[in-house]
Amino acid sequence: MKRWNWERTAAVLLLSPSIILIAIFVYGFIAFTGYASLTAWDRLDPDFTYVGFTNYVKLFANQRFQIDLRNTVGFTVLFLIACLTIGLTLAILLDQRIRAEGVFRSIFLFPMAISFIVTGVVWRWLLNPGSPELGSTGVNLLFEKLGLGFLKWGWFTDPVVWHIPPDSGLGQLLQQIGLGFMASPKVGLSAGVVSLVLAATWQMSGYTMAMYLAGLRAIPDELREAARVDGASEWQVLWHIVFPMLRPITLSAVIILGHISLKIYDLVVAMTGPGIGFSTDVPAYFMWDTTFRGNHFARGSAIAMVLLVMVAVLIIPYLVWTTRTEAEL
Amino acid sequence: MDTNKKNNGNFVKKLMDGGAFGLLALYILFCLFPILWIILTSFKTHAAINTFPPQFIFIPSFENYNTLLTSHDFIGFLTNSIITATVSTALVMALGIPAAYSLARYGIGGHRLSDWILSMRMFPPIALVVPLFLMFRFVHLLQTVWALILVYTAMNLPFAIWLMIGFFKDVPKDIDDAALVDGCTPWTALWKINVPAVAPGLAAAAILSIIFAWNEFLFAVILGGGTAKTLPVAVAGYVTDRAIFWGPMSAASVIALVPIVIFAMFVQRYLVRGLTLGAVD
Numbered sequence: 001m002k003r004w005n006w007e008r009t010a011a012v013l014l015l016s017p018s019i020i021l022i023a024i025f026v027y028g029f030i031a032f033t034g035y036a037s038l039t040a041w042d043r044l045d046p047d048f049t050y051v052g053f054t055n056y057v058k059l060f061a062n063q064r065f066q067i068d069l070r071n072t073v074g075f076t077v078l079f080l081i082a083c084l085t086i087g088l089t090l091a092i093l094l095d096q097r098i099r100a101e102g103v104f105r106s107i108f109l110f111p112m113a114i115s116f117i118v119t120g121v122v123w124r125w126l127l128n129p130g131s132p133e134l135g136s137t138g139v140n141l142l143f144e145k146l147g148l149g150f151l152k153w154g155w156f157t158d159p160v161v162w163h164i165p166p167d168s169g170l171g172q173l174l175q176q177i178g179l180g181f182m183a184s185p186k187v188g189l190s191a192g193v194v195s196l197v198l199a200a201t202w203q204m205s206g207y208t209m210a211m212y213l214a215g216l217r218a219i220p221d222e223l224r225e226a227a228r229v230d231g232a233s234e235w236q237v238l239w240h241i242v243f244p245m246l247r248p249i250t251l252s253a254v255i256i257l258g259h260i261s262l263k264i265y266d267l268v269v270a271m272t273g274p275g276i277g278f279s280t281d282v283p284a285y286f287m288w289d290t291t292f293r294g295n296h297f298a299r300g301s302a303i304a305m306v307l308l309v310m311v312a313v314l315i316i317p318y319l320v321w322t323t324r325t326e327a328e329l
Numbered sequence: 330m331d332t333n334k335k336n337n338g339n340f341v342k343k344l345m346d347g348g349a350f351g352l353l354a355l356y357i358l359f360c361l362f363p364i365l366w367i368i369l370t371s372f373k374t375h376a377a378i379n380t381f382p383p384q385f386i387f388i389p390s391f392e393n394y395n396t397l398l399t400s401h402d403f404i405g406f407l408t409n410s411i412i413t414a415t416v417s418t419a420l421v422m423a424l425g426i427p428a429a430y431s432l433a434r435y436g437i438g439g440h441r442l443s444d445w446i447l448s449m450r451m452f453p454p455i456a457l458v459v460p461l462f463l464m465f466r467f468v469h470l471l472q473t474v475w476a477l478i479l480v481y482t483a484m485n486l487p488f489a490i491w492l493m494i495g496f497f498k499d500v501p502k503d504i505d506d507a508a509l510v511d512g513c514t515p516w517t518a519l520w521k522i523n524v525p526a527v528a529p530g531l532a533a534a535a536i537l538s539i540i541f542a543w544n545e546f547l548f549a550v551i552l553g554g555g556t557a558k559t560l561p562v563a564v565a566g567y568v569t570d571r572a573i574f575w576g577p578m579s580a581a582s583v584i585a586l587v588p589i590v591i592f593a594m595f596v597q598r599y600l601v602r603g604l605t606l607g608a609v610d
Contacts (some may be wrong), residue, residue: 008435010431010515010516011435011515012431013428013432013435014427014428014431015427015428015432016594017424017428018424018428018486018490019428019446020423020429020529021424021482021486022446022449022486022487025449025457025483025484026449026452026457028460029456029457029460029461030452030456030457032459032460033456033457033459033460036459036460042333074466079596086356089352090353090356093349093352093353094349094353096345096349098346098349098350098353099350102355104357105597106594106597107357107360107361108357108360109358109593109597110360110364110590110593111360111363111364113540113544113589113590113592113593113597114364114544114586114589115543115544115545115546115561115585115589116544116546117546117561117564117565117582117585118367118561118564118582118585118586119363120565120581121367121564121565121578121579121582122364122366122572123363123365124365124568125366125367125370125575126363130381135381135382136382137381137382137383138383141382141383157543192336202359202360202363206360245600247458250347259451259453262453262455263453263455265455265547265559266546266547266565268564269550269565270564270568273568284453284455284547288455288547288550288551291362291458291459292462292551297459299458301459304453304455304456304458304459305456307453307455307456308452308453309454311451311452311453315448315451319444319448322444
């Protein structure tokens with residue numbers, strides 16, 4: 001018993017430097033950012049005069065921030081739909097015990113290891129709309145060559161924001177019930193965001209595929225075989241057996257992809273910048289601009305805290321859920 | 330079973346496999362073309378890059394690589410990247426191996442602690458950057474590789490510990506017990522017996538830590554900035570208000586890609602695991 005105690009003490013001693021480092025790094029610094037967001041720190045040198053929630057009130061009234069939130073929501077929703085659809089399709093196709101499966105898997109996963117900066121640079125080129133004088137390039141040129149010239153458009157350079165037209169039936173109805181803002185560019189999808197989603201999906205759908213593939217492989221063959229013997233078609237097998245069993249994977253994928261899309265910053269820097277009328281701006285970019293270009297440290301901290309809360313809302317229930325399921329095992 | 334039906338089923342299956350193969354091959358094009366394009370661009374002259382429509386066949390030129398690799402600045406950025414990635418990884422391993430071993434062997438905190446450690450990775454780094462900036466400014470480490478090394482160590486440590494716990498758990502406890510009976514201390518049992526036994530796994534953890542540090546941008550641009558630019562910051566820097574320098578930018582991107590391509594092949598399985606919080610093996 002004595003020896004056991006000594007060992008355990010040694011173990012705790014070995015462990016503590018790392019745990020302490022991590023805890024300070026994460027919790028300590030988050031607490032500091034939270035504190036800084038409640039101050040009047042508006043220049044390079046710190047000024048910790050307490051001002052309460054003023055920065056947050058101003059922030060939510062800020063037009064750029066409202067646009068950023070709209071962009072983040074649009075980006076996240078589109079990115080999730082694209083990654084999950086493509087990832088699941090690829091996984092189902094690969095699960096047919098296809099030839100050269102390993103090669104496919106490695107290549108699909110490959111973009112994931114690349115930095116968002118390089119991805120952004122590449123897609124900036126591919127989605128470059130070209131110009132009427134010089135002609136088309138990138139994807140627009142591809143459309144032209146395939147006889148799909150009508151699909152050509154400005155990609156991330158197009159400042160258009162799709163939203164419910166205020167003069168449409170639905171728009172008028174919304175105005176009557178006091179929800180007029182929902183039929184304005186305040187609630188909509190900017191064209192630039194679509195280009196960002198394309199690049200991000202290129203990078204992350206292989207990863208989603210890998211998650212789904214692992215999930216598919218965990219489903220016992222007998223289960224599917226039994227359904228087939230009972231006369232179920234392949235679609236029925238997918239719909240009634242495979243999809244329900246993939247639900248936990250989908251949940252994990254939503255959480256992981258979702259938190260990546262909320263944090264997105266480098267892709268925007270390398271690919272588009274904030275765009276015309278902030279059409280491709282995101283909160284993280286605004287935070288950087290505010291804090292490290294404008295030296296408005298308190299306001300920047302407030303943006304960071306809003307982002308943190310958004311990520312926390314997404315991941316904390318998930319973490320609780322995974323720990324609980326593990327405890328049951 | 331009816332032979333006829335079975336044959337028919339085989340035919341359908343073959344057709345479906347063929348279709349699946351075709352679709353997957355098509356997706357491969359989508360995956361690889363962007364990378365291929367940046368590589369092609371990096372071997373074009375300034376004039377060739379600005380030719381409309383873009384050309385696939387051209388006389389390759391090393392102009393861009395030549396410019397970069399003879400530029401004092403760029404060699405500096407490359408060195409910064411190599412130093413930050415390797416030194417931070419060395420620190421991650423030095424701190425992480427003992428931590429992971431004790432967590433695995435003595436079961437301290439169990440699953441909960443290791444999940445908690447891993448959850449650290451999910452917090453948005455932007456929520457940490459203001460205090461880090463202030464702290465490094467205070468100790469005059471802003472715009473040095475030291476700031477980045479410290480941050481990357483803290484950033485990669487949770488994930489490395491979490492990954493290595495799994496490896497150490499696979500080592501049978503009997504081996505450890507035998508060593509302890511023979512008079513080994515837990516410390517020598519760790520380094521002489523456990524570490525060699527899980528060396529490939531530890532290598533994977535180290536490689537992942539290198540990849541994450543190598544690709545990192547947010548901290549690099551804010552804390553490293555001017556004099557401690559790493560490759561991603563350098564690449565992003567070729568987009569200026571006046572022009573985009575496609576030539577050097579694509580060559581720099583390719584240089585940043587090469588080690589990742591090599592490393593990623595070894596660790597793709599763990600890459601997935603690491604991001605998934607263990608939900609998928």
